[in-house]
Amino acid sequence: MxxxxxxxxxxxxxxxxxxxxxxxxxxxxxxxxxxxxxxxxxxxxxxxxxxxxxxxxxxxxxDEIAELMDLYDVDPSEVTQLKQFIDVIRDRKTVLEGQKKDIEETLAEMTRLERQCTQLLSQKQTKK
Amino acid sequence: MxxxxxxxxxxxxxxxxxxxxxxxxxxxxxxxxxxxxxxxxxxxxxxxxxxxxxxxxxxxxxDEIAELMDLYDVDPSEVTQLKQFIDVIRDRKTVLEGQKKDIEETLAEMTRLERQCTQLLSQKQTKK
DNA sequence: GAGAAGGTTTACGTTTACGTAAAGTAGGCT
DNA sequence: AGCCTACTTTACGTAAACGTAAACCTTCTC
The missing domain is CATH 1.10.1660.10 (Multidrug-efflux Transporter Regulator; Chain: A; Domain 2)
Structure with missing residues (x-):
């Protein structure tokens, strides 16, 4: 056990x-x-x-998580099911890749903002 | 206009x-x-x-989106605010990087699953 | 000038993802 | 035995993000 x-x-x-x-x-x-x-x-x-x-x-x-987890449990008996399954996986991948892109864009903006701020901050502190 | x-x-x-x-x-x-x-x-x-x-x-x-958008509108007058602002940005970045990792892990699993399936499928179709 | 098209406010309804309280059970300590 | 602690079911409550219906303006077109 x-x-x-x-x-x-x-x-x-x-x-x-x-x-x-x-x-x-x-x-x-x-x-x-x-x-x-x-x-x-x-x-x-x-x-x-x-x-x-x-x-x-x-x-x-x-619900979406349930669907996703079902993917791991599918048994590969029927060819038709396998094909459908592959389609589902590809759809998921597309969504995830979109999300990844969104994140990378936002991260880039955050980094830019951060840089601007630290720069402004150092300017203010040297003036003092 | x-x-x-x-x-x-x-x-x-x-x-x-x-x-x-x-x-x-x-x-x-x-x-x-x-x-x-x-x-x-x-x-x-x-x-x-x-x-x-x-x-x-x-x-x-x-609400989170509202907070995020406020970041773009902040005016850089007060040093204290600037510092807080930088902290907020860093927190956001940490979260985003975690999300990115989650996505990459899931994507890797999806790719693995997809490969397994296409392989199984081709096996079945050559046997025919 | 009547109606159709598109916009407005007001307000109640709905789904998701739990929180929270009530009331009961089951085992362990002293 | 009596109490504590952890677990259980049942069930009502709630916040977020809209859907949907009602009743009311404009403005354009015919």
Whole structure:
């Protein structure tokens, strides 16, 4: 048997409340085992939680995160499904690449602003 | 006098409803001129709308977008303000860099998945 | 001058992602 | 036994970001 975790452990680790973790279960994003009525989380559940958090940092909705995680679980039996699957992945990639571009643009602007400010600041301080 | 736009023009250009554009005004994100009771948008308003949309693609809330846009409007009079300003910019940059990393990780996984799938697919099709 | 097209305010409705409170259970300590 | 602590379900509340409907101006066109 591998490592297991209680709900409070994971909540603390990821900086959310236990309510949040249960909510994700309600939404079908994780499905921990039970011991009596208590939830027991496996390392796999923990990985899924990590993926959820990353998705959230990317601004995805929980539904979108669910879709994304389904991608990892698809079984490659049917050719048709495989093709559809590849399309979905490509769409995702396109979105992500757009986001990456947005971030790089914004980062560039931030850097420019920062430079302007530090320059202004040093000017003011040499005048004194 | 420069170019001006009606609310429907901008809504259409950015793929949102007029309700949305007015909502952003309510939130203080844009402040178009008026001609009588009608809203008249300047190129500057349009730029702000573009920034709003980019912020949304990055998963920011409207409040966060407002903060970000305030950065562009700050006047560099007080040294104290300048220093605070630089801190804010650096925080933003840290967040953005984290997001960029998340995206790159996810992109890498998507690419890996895509490769697996195309490979599987070609295997299946040669067997036929 | 009647209506159609496009704009306006006001205001209630909706979805998402939880917060928060209530009330019960189950095991451990002393 | 009695209490504490951690967990559970149930359920109502809430903030954000609009959707949607109602009722009212203008202005243009025919």
């Amino acid at each position: 591998g490592e297991t975790y209680g709900i409070a452990d994971l909540a603390k680790e990821f900086g959310v409340t236990t309510r949040t973790v249960r909510f994700y279960e309600d939404k079908g994003l994780i499905a921990p085992a039970r011991e009596g009525q208590r939830r027991i989380y496996s390392p796999r559940d923990r990985v899924r939680l990590r993926l959820i958090m990353r998705g959230k940092r990317l601004g995805l909705t929980l | 420069g170019e001006t736009y009606g609310i429907a023009d901008l809504a259409k250009e950015f793929g949102v409803t007029t309700r949305t554009v007015r909502f952003y005004e309510d939130k203080g994100l844009i402040a178009p001129a008026r001609e009588g009771q009608r809203r008249i948008y300047s190129p500057r308003d349009r730029v702000r709308l573009r920034l709003i949309m980019r912020g949304k693609r990055l998963g920011l809330t409207l």
